[in-house]
Amino acid sequence: MASPAASETPYAAAVRLGCSIEQLGYCARCQGYCHRYGQGGGPLCPPCWEIVEQARKRG
Template sequence: MNDSVRRIDPSTDPGSAAAMLGCTPSQIGPCVRCQGLTVRYGSNTQPICPACRTRDERPA
């Protein structure tokens, strides 16, 4: 279980979020599930944030 993956709060500066996600600030947008920040635009689009994807991968 990887508990180090945390939701990026929507109030986080886009530049800081981009650095955490490895993209440019213009690619940052809200996760469709939790509204945390994720790579929503451009290449490598991920509408579900890393925190939500990690939760989905955990055994029930």
């Protein structure tokens, strides 16, 4: 049962993602929190990166 990350606090999301609160942004795919800004950041959260990578491998 995957629950949406909407109820997660920014602090909890930052801890989970291993970044600071200022580096948090919203994932372009699922609108959950992701490490969006700064070093190591990107527009997608880790689960969405995984999905995109899988899709890319399948071509």
